[in-house]
Amino acid sequence: MMAHGVLLILLGLLLQPEPGTASYPLLMDLVIKALEDLEQKALATEATPRAFSSLLSVQKTRAHDLFHSFLFERQDLKVIKLGPDSLSPELQGLLERVTQHGVQDGQEHGVVLAPDGSTVAVQPLLAGLEAGLQGRRMVNLPLNSTVFPWDARTISPGLGVASPDVTSPNGEDAWPEANATLPTSVDSLLAITLARDLGLTFLQNTQTQGHPGLGSEGCWDQLSAPQTFTLLEPKASPLTAAFLNGALDGVLLGDYLSRTPEPRPPLSLLLSQYYGGGAGVAREPKLRSNFRRQNAAALTSAATLAQEVLGALLLLQRLEPTHPQLKDTNLGQMTRVARHASKEFTEAFLECPAIHPRCRWGAEPYQGQPTPLKLPLGFLYVHHTYIPAPPCTSFSHCATNMRSMQRYHQKDRGWDDIGYSFVVGSDGYVYEGRGWHKVGAHTLGHNSRGFGVAIVGNYTAELPTETALRAVRDELPRCALRSGYLRPDYKVLGHRQLVNTLCPGEALFNLLRTWPRFASDVKQRAARGASLKRPRDEPRPALLETDSQ
Structure with missing residues (x-):
């Protein structure tokens, strides 16, 4: 229960920001420090109700996120308010900066430098923590809506589509392959951390004939006190390495929380174990940020993820019929995008080393x-x-x-x-x-x-x-x-x-x-x-093992 109270307190703090406050460096250790401070306040005020706890809702751009609300059935939103001294102005300023992720003019915002050297987007990480705290579950899709580009009566769950000859107005095949299986539910954890963003990004790049730029890395202005993160590919998509790192961390830690009985560990302890490079979460040496790609690859597959991406797109189209990327998109297009996105993500990110x-x-x-x-x-x-x-x-x-x-x-x-x-x-x-x-x-x-x-x-x-x-x-x-x-x-x-x-x-x-x-x-x-010509920095070496020639 403690974690829910802490996130509610933080929600209250960030809904009442203090403009002009200075901010600490963008370090994961300081985000963990802020959570630890709030946990101490939560203990003092007994602020531990089980209620909606997402930090994402403090973002004005996501204040009315129907997708998020549907997955978590948001109810009884009761913000717990503490005094203005609950966090130092510096820590509060830090949290205000990191809870919104975005890429603009070649710079990535809402990211922090972790002790393992990786850069992590905080927004998808927090989404995964929330999904884990609320219990990872399969959420049924509302397939009986006329907003979906098919008649729900033609669909038998697990059996695929009954009318494969239907076409869209532009003549394209509106249906996936005849033996395709349409998702009837989505995994709340995968949908909120990764699947929706994968689907929308690849759909956007399909529509614009662009390239997703999956997993773009970047450079900090300084490593000791980082403030600005500049991407090495200025036109990179939002699916940067930092965003995918945060999404995978959210998936892994959310999955862990969903499997952990009450009382769950404080979030500050969980994150410090995960990012600290020591014995790992609950002394599981592989459950650390260093091994996020290997662990995520073991947790899901390209086929499973494709179903989750398709399910997320279908749900979003149902909830937001006028969504600019989805209002004219048919089922066949979404199916192809889901498969392509999951394949690219699996092969180009999960199965590659982190460099x-x-x-x-x-x-x-x-x-x-x-x-x-x-x-x-x-x-x-x-x-x-x-x-x-x-x-x-x-x-x-x-x-x-x-x-x-x-x-x-x-x-x-x-x-x-x-x-x-x-x-x-x-x-x-x-x-x-x-x-x-x-x-x-x-x-x-x-x-x-x-x-x-x-x-x-x-x-x-x-x-x-x-x-x-x-x-x-x-x-x-x-x-x-x-x-x-x-x-x-x-x-x-x-x-x-x-x-x-x-x-x-x-x-x-x-x-x-x-x-x-x-x-x-x-x-x-x-x-x-050797007969090949040496480059100028390749002098004839002494024949020693220490020589890298």
């Missing part, structure tokens, strides 16, 4: 003029860093390692940049080095033919974590194939097969030899035998 861009780990600029790669490439070269030797298990640790390696490569080696294309931590993240488009300095004589991927640590006698191995073996190449960066017949090689070195370590190399893409017919040879 922290260079600005996130504090990279120095590239020195000189980079040489572009001629894509697609045919090889993936696997390295270990050797030094740093310990695996990095947190964002702060991995980011420090990245800056250290870049300094070494630029200052000591005299290279233009960190040599690797990508670096994989044991924290659940991949870190961008030279990336997909620039020739690296990782495998002497072969840098233009493949991507160099290093795992932080020394793997002479032990193996990396399964999380790191999965990123190198499955996730990174799968997304490179999908994007056209790797050839379909690409091969995996250990650094030692092309350069006289012990890299990537005996234990890791022996494991590489069991991977399906491993090129066993490539024999080890000295670097001096």
